Structures are given as structure tokens and as C-alpha cells.
Amino acid sequence: MIQNIKIFNMQTLIIGKVVLAGLLMACSGKADLKPIPKDPTVVETGPPTDKGWAFETNPVWADEFNTNGAPDPAKWGYDLGGTGWGNNELQNYTNSLSNASVNNGILTITARKENSGANAYTSARLVSKGKGDFLYGRIEIKAKIPSGRGTWPALWMLPTDNAYGTWPKSGEIDIMEHVGYDPTVIHVTVHTEAFNHSINTQKGVSKKFPKAFDEFQLYRLDWTPYAIRGYIENELIFEFINNGQGYAAWPFDKRFHLLMNVAVGGNWGGAQGVDDTIFPKSMEVDYVRVYKMIDK
Numbered sequence: 001m002i003q004n005i006k007i008f009n010m011q012t013l014i015i016g017k018v019v020l021a022g023l024l025m026a027c028s029g030k031a032d033l034k035p036i037p038k039d040p041t042v043v044e045t046g047p048p049t050d051k052g053w054a055f056e057t058n059p060v061w062a063d064e065f066n067t068n069g070a071p072d073p074a075k076w077g078y079d080l081g082g083t084g085w086g087n088n089e090l091q092n093y094t095n096s097l098s099n100a101s102v103n104n105g106i107l108t109i110t111a112r113k114e115n116s117g118a119n120a121y122t123s124a125r126l127v128s129k130g131k132g133d134f135l136y137g138r139i140e141i142k143a144k145i146p147s148g149r150g151t152w153p154a155l156w157m158l159p160t161d162n163a164y165g166t167w168p169k170s171g172e173i174d175i176m177e178h179v180g181y182d183p184t185v186i187h188v189t190v191h192t193e194a195f196n197h198s199i200n201t202q203k204g205v206s207k208k209f210p211k212a213f214d215e216f217q218l219y220r221l222d223w224t225p226y227a228i229r230g231y232i233e234n235e236l237i238f239e240f241i242n243n244g245q246g247y248a249a250w251p252f253d254k255r256f257h258l259l260m261n262v263a264v265g266g267n268w269g270g271a272q273g274v275d276d277t278i279f280p281k282s283m284e285v286d287y288v289r290v291y292k293m294i295d296k
Contacts, residue, residue, distance in 0.1 A: 047244035050226040055138040055291040062289040065107045071100055076126045079259075082119035086167075089152070090265035090274065092119035100124035106284050111151060111262045113279035121279070125261035133160045133255040136293040139175065139221040142286040146262060147213040148278035151180035152269025153262045155219055160255040164247045168196040171251035173228060174204070176219040181272040184210045186217075188230035188238040193248040205230070205238040216286055224293060228252060260285060 063075050078100075079085075082092030091111060093099075099122055100109050111123040145153045154177045159170035172191040179187075189204030196202050209217060209232060220231040230238035242250045262283050265274045 048226050048242055050224075051296045053136075053224045053226075053296060054294045055222070056294060057291070059289040060137070060292040061132045061134070062287065063107075064287050065102045065105055065285065068103050069101065070095075070097060071102060071107060071126055075131050076128060077131065079125040079127055079261075082117055085263070085266075087263070087266040087268065088270075089263045090119060090270065091121040091123040091263060092116035093125045093261070094122050095124070096122070098122070100126060106286060107260075108282045108284050109153075109260060109262050110280050110282040111146070111264050113276055121264040123262045123264060125259060125263075127257060127259050129158075129160055129257040131257075132290065133257045134290055135253070135255050136223050136225065138291040138293070139223070139258070140287075140289045140291075141175065141219045141260075142216050143176070143219060143260075144214075144216045144284045145176075145178050145212050146281035146283055147180060147183060148275055148281050149181045149272060150265055150270055150274030150276075150278070151178075151262060151281050152264065152266055153178050153283045154259070156259050157221075157256040158259060159251070160257050163254045164193075164251050167191070168198075169193045169247070169251065170254065171256075173221065173223070173252070173256065175221045175230065176232075178212070179269045179271070180275075180278075184208050184212060186212060186232060188232075190228055190240050190252075192251055194245075195249065203240050207232065207237050209233075216284070223252065225253065258288065260288075 063072060078093065078095040080093050080095060094116065098110065098112065100107070109124050109126070111121060113120065114122055116122045141155050143155060155175045156177070157173040157175065162170045164170045168191045174187065174189040177187040177189065185206050186209050187204055187206050189202060191202065194201065218233050220234065222229040226242055228240045229236055262281065263269055
């Protein structure tokens with residue numbers, strides 16, 4: 001009797017172990033494994049792939065400056081004032097025809113030595129904000145820049161919405177910059193929170209173009225999710241690649257708009273003083289064309 005009970009108990013134990021083992025094997029089978037749900041609020045980033053994006057051949061936005069008088073108000077507005085613009089600049093920006101006008105197919109932006117409010121110089125700064133805002137694309141600007149110590153002409157881009165915060169968090173793209181005390185040298189630069197001159201990490205390039213004062217030069221920017229590339233006369237001189245490390249390094253996934261101006265003096269433009277005998281001094285612009293990137 002006792003022996004029979006032991007045999008029964010042993011059989012029950014063996015059956016229980018077999019059942020338990022089967023359950024464990026079933027639960028651990030690969031077919032039953034489920035991935036851990038991902039947190040939808042976590043965005044995984046990494047370096048993008050260069051897909052070799054092309055650009056449309058017809059501009060999506062352009063100004064050929066074919067109508068004499070003031071710049072087209074449907075395409076350009078003005079930044080106004082003489083507050084130094086964060087760089088201790090000396091000019092008062094106006095919307096006067098004496099500072100920005102179109103004639104014979106050319107836009108002329110002129111800096112003048114004349115009192116205006118508390119400032120000793122006037123000039124103009126045209127902006128396409130709200131009238132021409134772009135995310136990626138090819139920008140072409142054909143322009144002739146002024147010479148002379150104290151001039152600081154620029155063709156550049158700023159974020160339309162400041163989605164990541166104020167400068168430099170939301171970025172800046174300088175298609176062309178020049179300072180008059182450094183003749184013939186053109187600068188192409190980007191500014192971000194991680195890469196900017198205030199922390200000595202700025203990304204840019206400088207290159208000599210001796211004819212920049214005498215002839216119109218084609219300044220071009222190719223902007224894709226992978227890189228920003230700067231060209232002068234279709235020669236690639238600058239490349240800034242998206243490292244995939246977020247907006248601090250690459251805030252260039254939001255809308256930007258165009259700016260064109262001639263500043264006077266300032267922290268950089270006036271680093272070697274201003275020669276008052278050179279004025280008036282003008283930057284001439286033949287055309288501005290923006291081509292849409294063909295997505296892939």
C-alpha cells in the first residue's frame with residue numbers, strides 16, 4: 001500500500017514536471033516572443049544618407065528685377081532701424097529708394113554717408129520673410145559686391161519660425177559675406193548652436209575671388225537633408241554635412257528666408273575702421289532664383 005502510494009506520487013510528480021516543462025517551452029518559443037513596444041515620444045536620430053538629390057530646372061520662386069522703382073513688395077520686405085543689429089553696425093536701414101531700387105534689370109542696394117536718426121550712415125536690408133520661405137532647394141544669386149574698408153555686404157538666410165530658439169539655435173546660412181578691409185576674399189558660412197564663432201567652432205570657408213568687385217559672380221547654395229553646399233561660379237568651395245546629432249548641430253530642417261544687405265562697420269566689417277571717402281557704395285543684384293529640391 002505504501003509502495004503503491006509512493007509509485008502514484010512519483011508518477012504524479014513526473015507528469016507535473018513534464019506539463020510544466022511543456023508550458024515553459026511553449027512560452028519561450030521564438031514564435032511567441034513579442035517586441036517591447038517603442039516609446040512614440042523618443043525620436044531616433046542618426047546621420048542621413050546622401051540620396052544625390054536633384055533640383056527642378058524651373059525656379060519655384062524668383063526675382064529678375066525687371067520692373068524699375070522699388071523692389072517688388074510681393075517678394076521683398078525690409079528690416080528697418082539703426083540699433084546695431086547685434087554686431088555694433090553703424091547704418092540705419094531704411095526703405096528709401098536712395099538705399100534700394102531697381103533699374104534696367106538690376107537691384108542696387110546702396111550704403112551712404114548721411115545722418116539718419118542717431119546714425120551716420122544709411123543702407124537697406126531686404127528680406128523675403130513671409131513672401132519667400134523655403135525648406136531645402138537650390139538658391140542662385142548673381143551679384144557684384146562693393147569694395148572699400150568698412151563695407152560688409154551679405155547674401156544670407158535666417159530661419160522663418162525660430163523653431164529651436166533664438167540665434168544661433170535655429171541656425172543661419174551665409175551664402176556670401178565680404179568685409180571691405182579684406183579685399184577679394186569671399187566667405188561662405190553656417191552658424192548653429194554647436195558651431196558658431198562665439199564658441200570658436202564656426203564652420204565656414206574663405207576663398208579669394210579677385211574679380212568679385214569688377215564682375216557679377218554667381219553665388220549658389222544647394223541645401224538638402226544631407227548637406228549644405230556653397231558654390232561660387234559653380235565651383236564647390238564649402239560643404240557642411242548633417243551629422244545626425246540633432247538640432248544643435250543641424251537646425252536646417254525648417255523653413256528659411258533670404259536676406260540681402262550692405263552693412264557699414266560693425267564688429268567684423270569695421271574691425272579696421274571705416275573709410276568715409278568711399279561712399280556711396282553699392283551691391284548690385286542681377287537676379288535671385290530658387291529651385292525646388294526633387295524629393296526621393
